[in-house]
Amino acid sequence: MTDPERYQDPLTIQRVLHATKTIAIVGLSNNELRASYFVGYYLKRHGYRVIPVNPREKEILGETSYPSLLDVPVPVDLVNVFRAPDALPAIAREAVEIKAGALWCQFGVINEEGARIAETGGVTVIMDRCLKIEHARYVGRMHWLGFNTRRITSVRAGLQ
Template sequence: MPVESADEIEEILEYETIAVVGCSSTPGKAAHDVPKYLLDHGYDVIPVNPFADEIFGREVYDSLTDVPDGIDVVCIFRPSGEVSEIVDAALERDDVRVIWTQQGIRDDEAAARAETEGRAVVQDRCMKVQHRRLAA
């Protein structure tokens, strides 16, 4: 079962390093504004986007495979049809503890695979909204 309880989400929000797949360089887009909010609130945000070189003054990686540093949470800002492939890439890494799909994004089959591999999954929820509600 994907994570639903406030206590579990609050626990996840204690992790520090978030790789944002689909991070945007365009202010005003949720895929830009949400990671910026997280960065401004002390999280180590790692932008992942094959079409950008730098976002928030940080190096951008083409894929999760290219990220050399440890990742606690993979936050996904891509269409639901792309989630399965991203989850597979996350599962190849030993360090990823949580898969989080943003509001309007879900893939129940990929979520089940991640949970079978021992990863927590949050689907169809905005990380910024949850942070404001539970941790701010």
């Protein structure tokens, strides 16, 4: 049984968001109406270095696209996955091999074996969560559109 809630701890999510500078997006689409493109565009706008991993494309969002994580020539802080759940174990092995800091699986990308491989290899796992939404919840402006961020705090926010 997969229990995604194990991989949705708010403190871990906030730590990953703040510790990350470079994000490899596995399965990033070059179609600007697809969810992965929305996420990649958003993350780039917010100052992250976005590296597409998609063997079918040469360039996405103005960045070189690599066939696999193993081909990415720079250190990767976070691997963000937009693939079918059964592709996750192989992606997790590669994430361990390149010493990524964290593995972030989007909504529906739930695979216990993949999560275990990553955890055992020292990679933090977030699962069944959207990277854009969580960034917008804790750092961005999700509350500007009436969404329930579930945040309760009287700490004065920084400038947005």
